[in-house]
Amino acid sequence: MSTAVITGTSRGLGRALAERLLAEGWSVHGFSRSSGEITHPRFTAHAVDISDEGAVRAAVDQISDPIDLLVNNAGAASLNALLLTPGSIAASLMRVNYLGAFHCLQSIGKVMVRQRRGLVINITTVAVPLSLEGEAAYVASKAALDALTKVAAAELAPQGVRVIGLGFGPLSTDLTRAVPGFKLAELDARLGRPQGTSLAQAVDFIIQHLPAASSASGTIAYLARL
Amino acid sequence: MLTRPQALALVLRRLALLGRELGKPQLEQANEETRLFGEAAALDSIGLVTLMADLEEDVRAACGVSVHLADEKAMSRLTSPFRRVGLLADHLIDVVEKSTPPA
Numbered sequence: 001m002s003t004a005v006i007t008g009t010s011r012g013l014g015r016a017l018a019e020r021l022l023a024e025g026w027s028v029h030g031f032s033r034s035s036g037e038i039t040h041p042r043f044t045a046h047a048v049d050i051s052d053e054g055a056v057r058a059a060v061d062q063i064s065d066p067i068d069l070l071v072n073n074a075g076a077a078s079l080n081a082l083l084l085t086p087g088s089i090a091a092s093l094m095r096v097n098y099l100g101a102f103h104c105l106q107s108i109g110k111v112m113v114r115q116r117r118g119l120v121i122n123i124t125t126v127a128v129p130l131s132l133e134g135e136a137a138y139v140a141s142k143a144a145l146d147a148l149t150k151v152a153a154a155e156l157a158p159q160g161v162r163v164i165g166l167g168f169g170p171l172s173t174d175l176t177r178a179v180p181g182f183k184l185a186e187l188d189a190r191l192g193r194p195q196g197t198s199l200a201q202a203v204d205f206i207i208q209h210l211p212a213a214s215s216a217s218g219t220i221a222y223l224a225r226l
Numbered sequence: 227m228l229t230r231p232q233a234l235a236l237v238l239r240r241l242a243l244l245g246r247e248l249g250k251p252q253l254e255q256a257n258e259e260t261r262l263f264g265e266a267a268a269l270d271s272i273g274l275v276t277l278m279a280d281l282e283e284d285v286r287a288a289c290g291v292s293v294h295l296a297d298e299k300a301m302s303r304l305t306s307p308f309r310r311v312g313l314l315a316d317h318l319i320d321v322v323e324k325s326t327p328p329a
Binding site for chain 2: 057058061110113114155158159
């Protein structure tokens with residue numbers, strides 16, 4: 001039986017992925033600020049703010065099983081023109097999208113180094129390679145995460161730990177709720193996905209990348225035509 | 227609580243295991259003065275990181291406390307506690323004293 005830690009399991013992609021892995025026989029530890037509604041004998045909910053280094057470390061200390069997979073999924077978004085984005089919003093996005101992933105990668109990376117194996121998937125966005133206007137603070141925070149993915153892959157590869165990034169266009173989650181429908185449709189068309197991307201398709205894409213042969217460490221792959 | 231001989235034994239034991247794993251038999255002969263990083267050191271940066279990760283778990287198993295060896299204080303010292311085996315053993319004692327058992 002394999003064990004995964006997924007951040008942001010209270011809703012959206014994190015929850016859909018957790019449910020899929022549970023259905024496939026995994027044990028799943030969910031890191032979320034709110035508890036969510038997953039009830040399964042192999043699911044353990046950890047109420048943790050991932051931007052708090054000590055809280056992440058304490059949560060990881062509670063996991064006694066070997067950890068095969070970490071998915072840094074928890075994220076926040078804010079759509080604002082650069083000149084209209086409050087600094088507090090930019091700082092908040094960096095805390096969740098970059099620093100939160102950093103804390104989880106560091107704590108669980110140590111566990112994986114001790115095991116001499118493991119897979120880390122950082123969830124990113126097409127908004128980085130597209131340099132999407134109106135998302136400067138969000139794009140910058142995810143670009144930082146992408147850079148972290150590449151450096152972590154190089155540093156941890158000698159100990160058998162693979163680190164990859166998987167990026168998506170708009171998904172039907174709370175993150176995109178405030179975006180006008182026509183804007184999402186324009187972006188989906190640009191990405192070669194006129195029907196959009198469902199949570200199930202995104203989960204399938206993640207599952208495809210679990211085998212080591214599917215992608216080299218340090219790779220960032222997108223479910224989109226860029 | 228960790229005594230100096232216990233701390234030194236933890237470091238030397240872990241270095242010996244790492245030496246076998248990395249094919250560096252000289253790590254099995256390490257002593258208090260063995261240099262851990264820098265010029266002519268026993269470990270490269272990957273080896274040092276691996277040693278720290280393994281030692282944190284060793285301390286947890288031996289003392290029942292969760293420690294973070296590379297904390298801000300350790301990283302900002304003029305003399306790095308990771309430079310030599312003896313300094314690292316002293317650092318283990320220090321962090322164990324300041325740590326509380328996991329809830």
